[in-house]
Amino acid sequence: MLVTGLEILKKARAEGYGVGAFNTNNMEFTQAILEAAEEMKSPVILALSEGAMKYGGRALTRMVVALAQEARVPVAVHLDHGSSYESVLKALREGFTSVMIDKSHEDFETNVRETKRVVEAAHAVGVTVEAELGRLAGIEEHVAVDEKDALLTNPEEARIFMERTGADYLAVAIGTSHGAYKGKGRPFIDHPRLERIAALVPAPLVLHGASAVPQALVERFRAAGGEIGEASGIHPEDIKKAIALGIAKINTDTDLRLAFTALVRETLGKNPKEFDPRKYLGPAREAVKEVVKSRMELFGSVGKA
Ligand SMILES: O=C(COP(=O)(O)O)N(O)CCCCO
Ligand code: NA
Numbered sequence: 001m002l003v004t005g006l007e008i009l010k011k012a013r014a015e016g017y018g019v020g021a022f023n024t025n026n027m028e029f030t031q032a033i034l035e036a037a038e039e040m041k042s043p044v045i046l047a048l049s050e051g052a053m054k055y056g057g058r059a060l061t062r063m064v065v066a067l068a069q070e071a072r073v074p075v076a077v078h079l080d081h082g083s084s085y086e087s088v089l090k091a092l093r094e095g096f097t098s099v100m101i102d103k104s105h106e107d108f109e110t111n112v113r114e115t116k117r118v119v120e121a122a123h124a125v126g127v128t129v130e131a132e133l134g135r136l137a138g139i140e141e142h143v144a145v146d147e148k149d150a151l152l153t154n155p156e157e158a159r160i161f162m163e164r165t166g167a168d169y170l171a172v173a174i175g176t177s178h179g180a181y182k183g184k185g186r187p188f189i190d191h192p193r194l195e196r197i198a199a200l201v202p203a204p205l206v207l208h209g210a211s212a213v214p215q216a217l218v219e220r221f222r223a224a225g226g227e228i229g230e231a232s233g234i235h236p237e238d239i240k241k242a243i244a245l246g247i248a249k250i251n252t253d254t255d256l257r258l259a260f261t262a263l264v265r266e267t268l269g270k271n272p273k274e275f276d277p278r279k280y281l282g283p284a285r286e287a288v289k290e291v292v293k294s295r296m297e298l299f300g301s302v303g304k305a
């Protein structure tokens, strides 16, 4: 059933588990994510970035909202990294039940003002809001303290920000970053900082850039002809620890992209004569579904629907 993001995340934070927000741009990813959620009896968030909205248009948004309504588990349809008020309004018009306004690159007062404006519009139509404070950036452990403070989320600022904006959940910067290159080896995650934020912010917390980028998947991608440098993601133990400290929504995109693309390359490589898209998109869909199921197990959302 189609529910708001807060309905899913409030329970998750209260009960100490995480819920995956998985990005989709097409039918196969959407099917894979929802099938995994139903099989695992797990709540799930289907996330569409502005790029996804541009790429898929109404074909994508109509499909995602309709399938979320019919799903046998709680599903929120979420705008990921909304960059403007107008973009959020478009998502609201499409029937989304969660929207992110990401003004984390602006100064504090601008972020507060813009976020507050979105909260008023979204709440007026029963939709909940994710905001962001702090800048996503892979942080080497030895990085100078003042530089870390400039980038990572300040706990006291976070408290004031949430009180002034009325946002429902908060994306925090504690050392993660988007994509396949999150740092040399095991990225440094500032768990003590997360603990201080969670003590001051009762709202569900969000972790962006949370993909694991598992070496097995990187190798499989390379073996199938893919080219990727020294890739590394967030260690499973660091995810579990972050969930125990208050992270409720965990964004995963890169792992799904790697899995899908590795399988498409692999299937095409093995069958040069093949030109039925279902023959190479189908196995790729299965690979995405397996990744989603394993993420749900790690997050502890299995059986929580
Ligand atoms: O936080 C994330 C995903 O992080 P990751 O790249 O670790 O999967 N997202 O918000 C997904 C969109 C990223 C830019 O397209
Ligand atoms: Na998001």
Ligand SMILES: [Zn+2]
Residues within 6 Å of the ligand: 081, 178, 208, 209, 251
């Ligand atoms: Zn993100």
